[in-house]
Amino acid sequence: MIELTLLGTGSPMVDPNRAGPSTLVTAGGQTFLVDCGRGVLMRAAAAGAQAAGLTAVLLTHLHSDHITDLSDVITTRWVTTIGPNPLPVIGPPGTAAVIQATLAALAPDISYRIGHHADITEPPEVVVHEHTDGVVWDRDGVRITVAPTDHRPVEPTIAFRIEHDGASVVLAGDTVPCASLDALAAGADALVHTAIRSDIVEQMPAQRIRDILDYHSSVQQAAATAARAGVRTLVLTHYVPPLVPGQEDQWRALAAAEFGGRVELGDDLLRVTVGADVEAG
Numbered sequence: 257m258i259e260l261t262l263l264g265t266g267s268p269m270v271d272p273n274r275a276g277p278s279t280l281v282t283a284g285g286q287t288f289l290v291d292c293g294r295g296v297l298m299r300a301a302a303a304g305a306q307a308a309g310l311t312a313v314l315l316t317h318l319h320s321d322h323i324t325d326l327s328d329v330i331t332t333r334w335v336t337t338i339g340p341n342p343l344p345v346i347g348p349p350g351t352a353a354v355i356q357a358t359l360a361a362l363a364p365d366i367s368y369r370i371g372h373h374a375d376i377t378e379p380p381e382v383v384v385h386e387h388t389d390g391v392v393w394d395r396d397g398v399r400i401t402v403a404p405t406d407h408r409p410v411e412p413t414i415a416f417r418i419e420h421d422g423a424s425v426v427l428a429g430d431t432v433p434c435a436s437l438d439a440l441a442a443g444a445d446a447l448v449h450t451a452i453r454s455d456i457v458e459q460m461p462a463q464r465i466r467d468i469l470d471y472h473s474s475v476q477q478a479a480a481t482a483a484r485a486g487v488r489t490l491v492l493t494h495y496v497p498p499l500v501p502g503q504e505d506q507w508r509a510l511a512a513a514e515f516g517g518r519v520e521l522g523d524d525l526l527r528v529t530v531g532a533d534v535e536a537g
């Protein structure tokens with residue numbers, strides 16, 4: 257069984273009710289934070305997860321909305337753990353430089369806390385793994401595979417497939433439809449995908465907003481990817497513009513035009529569980 261919780265369903269557009277892009281995935285006693293947007297630790301606490309208990313952070317790409325709260329995750333894990341608790345971070349090439357710069361920005365804070373607390377003697381430890389494809393994690397029954405996505409000119413960008421005990425979820429991140437995502441998502445129980453209402457965004461007067469259309473999937477494109485991959489459930493997130501309560505059926509209808517499976521969308525903390533025992537139960 258794999259449980260996924262949308263911690264943040266927002267986007268760079270600030271919304272008082274939606275945290276930034278981030279999804280929590282738990283499987284086989286391991287807890288993965290996929291992307292790390294605005295307000296993620298507040299939502300993680302509401303979902304029962306703490307920074308200190310994360311097994312690893314997985315980053316689909318280095319766009320600011322997906323990594324704004326990296327420093328919060330790193331610092332909070334560090335100060336709430338007794339003894340060493342290295343944080344594995346798996347992301348595309350470029351991740352190590354971002355982590356290094358984040359730690360550099362935290363240097364004053366790190367020196368204050370080491371100076372003040374007798375039991376903090378080492379800076380936070382982050383272990384970065386950079387990948388664009390292949391198996392990146394295989395531990396205690398949980399396997400994670402990555403594949404490149406297409407969010408150009410942002411590159412490289414990756415999607416994650418997390419498998420445990422016959423269940424599988426794929427986290428696409430921000431991407432236009434592409435063959436490598438189709439292959440990674442093939443046959444998965446659930447696909448978590450960024451979705452843009454292209455019908456609304458293309459009417460917006462600001463060119464800077466309309467620019468986002470060329471490197472994200474519309475709701476219909478995300479649904480078509482789900483259909484090609486033959487997944488059972490499509491989970492939409494990272495709504496642009498923000499999903500207005502009451503308009504869920506509009507989004508569902510756009511997805512249903514391309515995909516006959518189950519479609520999940522909603523507010524932060526929406527939880528979706530997949531796996532054999534769920535089907536049976």
Ligand SMILES: [Zn+2]
Nearest residue numbers: 317319407430
């Ligand atoms: Zn992006």
Ligand SMILES: [Zn+2]
Nearest residue numbers: 277319321430
């Ligand atoms: Zn984004």
